[in-house]
Amino acid sequence: MIQGPELLAPAGSWEALVAAVQNGADAVYLGGKMFNARQSANNFDHDELARAVEYAHIRGVRIYVTVNILLADHELEEALGFLHFLQNAGVDAAILQDLGLARLAREVIPELSIHASTQMTVHNIPGVRLMQQSGFDRIVLAREMSLEEIAAIKQETGADLEVFVHGALCVCYSGQCLMSSLIGGRSGNRGKCAQPCRLQYRLVDEKGRTLADPGRVGEYLLSPRDINTGAYIPQLIDAGINSFKIEGRMKRPEYVATVVRIYRNLIDRALENKNHYRVEKKEARDLAQIFNRDFSPGYLFGNPGRDLMSFKRPNNRGVRLGRVKGYNPGNKTIEIMLEEPLRVGDGIEVWVSEGGRSGVEVNSILVNDKPVEFAPAGTLVGLSIPGKIRPGDRVFKTHDAALMERARETFTSPRETRKIPLQLWVRARVGEPMYLRVVDHQGFTAEGYSDEICQEARKRPLTAEFLKEQLDRLGNTPFALADLEADLEDRVILPVREINELRRRVLADLEQKRAGTFRRPGLAEHLFKQRLRGAFSRIHKHEPPRTTEPLLAVNVTDITSLQAAVSYGADIVYFGGESYRSKGIVTEKDLQYGLEFCQKNGVSLVLNSPRILHDNELSSFTGLLQRVVDLPLNGILVGNLGLLKIIKEYTDKPVIGDFTLNVFNTATLHYLKEQGVARAVLSPELTIKQMQEMAATTPLPLEALVQGALPLMNSKYCPVGSVLGDFSTGKKCTGPCSSKRCGLKDRMGLVFPIEVDRYCRMHLFNAKDLCVIEDVPVLLASGITVLRIEAKKENHEYVARTVNHYRKAITRYKHGMRDERKDREAKEDLEQLSAAGITKGHYFRGVI
Incomplete structure (x- = not known):
């Protein structure tokens, strides 16, 4: 039984799944090869999905599969077949967007738990109630919700609520974006978003004249910062959120490992003592280092205006390493006073005054003209960096080799990081097989006997210490020995190979019992087909409109x-x-x-x-x-x-x-x-x-x-108010939209008109x-x-x-x-x- 909220992690590959599980996720969401909103991820075929379910369930982790796109009529039967497979594979829930598929799923496979995707744009109490009435067991709320709104929904509906707590943020209400679709033919509602929001735009008036200097403001006017709610975990728990979701099925497994590890620690710390809760400096640094577009708590505490956005950069910033101090002509290096530690193998990027950015892997570090492998913060170092670099240019560390290696260790090593503690009890008597019983911390029990009987020892009888050493060889399993009770007759012996084989069989049985507790009843093929035929016949047997x-x-x-x-x-x-x-x-x-x-x-x-x-x-x-x-x-x-x-x-x-x-x-x-x-x-x-x-x-x-x-976006963020109206945290908008009609001009010269509604939300239209x-x-x-x-x-x-x-x-x-x-x-x-x-x-x- 999980204490506190579920930590839900993304997995776009097998390595990311292992990274999520080994670093403390309670549940993992992933996609199959079809019907999901991240078609560019590696995703999982049927065999990999079944393997993922078994791997996770043995370790007490749930698996949710994303089927979160809109479906055409000719795809519905195949999608239902996929849901049938998921039910029989033991998946814990499917995440759906399509109202029609959800309706059919409730009729054809009512045994399968379904979650309402954030793509359904659920953002108010009656919307949550409608989803509950429609058979959804969990609702993934729109990212535009405040903590106050979330708490009210929880209190009014009692619904199982899932909320994004870390990662990339869509600038548009999810499920309401047609921008990628209409300008590029790649639909976000079909899992193929091309992310046009991360491209460059200029704010212009109705005559196409630029209204804000891109050099001063930035050019990425639709690119939000990443969400980071680490500092607010106690408040999120108090709001009654059931599942804390990390975004990132397109991210590398090292990212998943790092973010999951830190949020696991943060949640556990908050549950232990929320009155003295804190985020350690190293945790904050690691979150920034692994990936950030700068951070924001999103809309949890209201609309932050321009503070939501990353106007100057749409991709990873890394962490600030310092500023260029000067050039050393003697050793031909750029001198930087480090604000963060630096190692050979790290990646850095200089935000140069002319020509954009210059990135390089650090292959040598000079301190006092001597090469070193590592330099701590506060050290003046010399680095070889190509490009036109000037004093005052900012330098960022975009790749931390040590952090990546630590993360990689958790999903590449055969020794598991996340261990299930076991209590073992052994009985050995001369003339009887050895008996072994194991009990895990959740009460699952497995037991067995050795194939051979125990003999009387002539020289070195079994001892509790020796047995503990043999039975504790669990490095490549998800288990760890917590305690051993040994009831041994004097001078009893059993070959080591027999002890090891007994341990292997009993642990294999325990794994199956743990996996089996998650398993839902399968749905027979003939029953599924019968229900499917009935559902589609009812759809086609209706009174057509006059x-x-x-x-x-x-x-x-x-x-x-x-x-x-x-x-x-x-x-x-x-x-x-x-x-x-x-x-x-x-x-x-x-x-x-x-x-x-x-x-x-x-x-x-x-x-x-x-x-x-x-x-x-x-x-x-x-x-x-x-x-x-x-x-x-x-x-x-x-x-x-x-x-x-x-x-x-x-x-x-x-x-x-x-x-x-x-x-x-x-x-x-x-x-x-x-x-x-x-x-x-x-x-x-x-x-x-x-x-x-x-x-x-x-x-x-x-x-x-x-x-x-046609409207391309509906967004709680307004570029007119944020850029021209100085709207930001603690500052009210000056209301420039009332006197100006604006648009966003892209790199091709097309202008996408903007309208602002009575609630200060932006409506962006096709050019x-x-x-x-x-x-x-x-x-x-x-x-x-x-x-x-x-x-x-x-x-x-x-x-x-x-x-x-x-x-x-x-x-x-x-x-x-x-x-x-x-x-x-x-x-x-x-x-x-x-x-x-x-x-x-x-x-x-x-x-x-």
């Missing part, structure tokens, strides 16, 4: 754009709820006026809602709902799981599930229908072919995005507008009910022109007319609305 006239929807955030949408032929307007500071906050008066205008013109108005609603914000939106409940709204657009859970408590209006719920397969549509959704907006990562296939078997009317700048005006007939013929224009950040002129073109295209389709010339002219006109041009997104280049 065929309706194709409709055109427009998403806007200001009254003039609403009027333009209605005037030029929109059937549905999404309005209110979420608004941007550049356009002003939508008021209840605006909403009422918009409703009256839409009603007068026979157009439906659906109340939009923010895709992110933390608990304190959720109450604000539900308060709005209560105040407008009697108005003739035609529905609510819902984009987060928490609001989906409670929406029916406040209104009986139809619920439209937005694309931010990541609708990627038909099973997810069934899940949403069960939650009361009346229409679903498909993921913009689907191809037109996949949309056609889903439309053929959908239980719900479907909506697809066809025009507009190119989605435009599929030529493909309207194909979409409508496939069964898509509603085509949607995304124009929340646009002006009324944009809305008027886009709505006009799509209205005409829909009308031509309804009358059976196809006019390629008009489609082409419409596309050319729409292309003029986007400075960077247009894109068909993933309609014809999928992410699969």
Whole structure:
């Protein structure tokens, strides 16, 4: 039984798994060769997974397998087969993102424990409750949660909660990022994120002019620091967090070994005496040395603004070694006064004034013109470093050979670091086989007898000391001898080989008993197939939605754009709820006026809602709902799981599930229908072919995005406030977003527009507008009910022109007319609305 929180470690390879276990992890998460969010890691095939489970379980460590990506319809059966394998292999839980897969897993393999991935963007109390109701045994919370919010969720729900405590941080709410997908075809939701957030960007105004000097501020405006919560372990324990998760399945095993070792010590120290808790200087140094982009506690204590970010460097900083003091022409070395110890074999990097950075492995160290292997902090040393280096340049140690060697020892040595203490009892009588019983610290017991009987000794009888020496030869096992009781008859003897064989057999039996305690009941193949067939037949046996006239929807955030949408032929307007500071906050008066205008013109108005609603914000939106409940709204657009859970408590209006719920397969549509959704907006990562296939078997009317700048990121971090508004820990933002429209310009010259919402969250949009005006007939013929224009950040002129073109295209389709010339002219006109041009997104280049 674990005392205190679980320490959960990453493993992208077998060496990392061993490193995690040997350094004190209580559980390890890893991925198979498919269906996981770190496809670039080595990962584990089926045989390796089974071996990993046995290796970990013998040592009392749990194994969780990541199946945390979105899945297309044709992948669901294979994914369920993989989950079936995991259940039979004895895996302790699977970590899932896809709502449809989770629904099927509960039906087909209810024996398997499932955890809700952080990719599900669970960030409020009702979202946690919905996941509990949906069969999840643990919820991995969004990284944007504060300790106060986490403690409240624990108190209100009693849920098993997992929180990231160390490692890399995504700048966007996980599960809500389309940046890698839409600009590079590599989807984070499909496990192939290319990390565009770690690239260089400049903050520019709407005319493309640079607003902040990159040399002063830095160029990596979307690159966060790494999370490090080592100093706050007692507070995390008090918040009721069940599992402390270390990020890093892409990291080297030396990283895993070092970080796990330190957090193991920190957790144990906090549990022993949290009132006198401390992080030792060497522990802090080792964490920084093994890998850091500078550190931050993330959002645990509120929004730190610019203090969250590593603007000047997107990769490992190492630890500061000192500054260049000068050049020694006699021995041709650079002189540095060391702030940290240095060894031959360490790696260093100089942040030079001109030409970037210069890195080198230290192959010689001179102290007073004499070579040394090691120099302590405070020593003036001479180093041979190539490049244009000047006095004052900073020097960092990026590789510590001794630290790496210590870490490597834990996963390369046949002698195990983590040992299970054993109590041994031996009885030996002349004429009887030797009896051996072993008991571990958890009460597991194994026993056995030697094959040969004991003889009377002529010269050197067995002694307790000799037996202890033989039975303590456990170096290559996970066990260590804690105590031995020996009941030996006088002058009894047994060959050493027999004693060793008895020890081997009894310990092998103990290993199997320990492994067996974790093992869940297997699921027979025929029963799995039977359940699988039943589940898929129920999905395909449903009442299809009634065929309706194709409709055109427009998403806007200001009254003039609403009027333009209605005037030029929109059937549905999404309005209110979420608004941007550049356009002003939508008021209840605006909403009422918009409703009256839409009603007068026979157009439906659906109340939009923010895709992110933390608990304190959720109450604000539900308060709005209560105040407008009697108005003739035609529905609510819902984009987060928490609001989906409670929406029916406040209104009986139809619920439209937005694309931010990541609708990627038909099973997810069934899940949403069960939650009361009346229409679903498909993921913009689907191809037109996949949309056609889903439309053929959908239980719900479907909506697809066809025009507009798609949101790439939704982030609690705002570069406008952090760079221009001086927003940081203890400092309020000066609000530059209210007077400026900004964007991020990349190295190719593309500008990605930024909008800031009422909660100061950043919405980053694609530089190119989605435009599929030529493909309207194909979409409508496939069964898509509603085509949607995304124009929340646009002006009324944009809305008027886009709505006009799509209205005409829909009308031509309804009358059976196809006019390629008009489609082409419409596309050319729409292309003029986007400075960077247009894109068909993933309609014809999928992410699969």
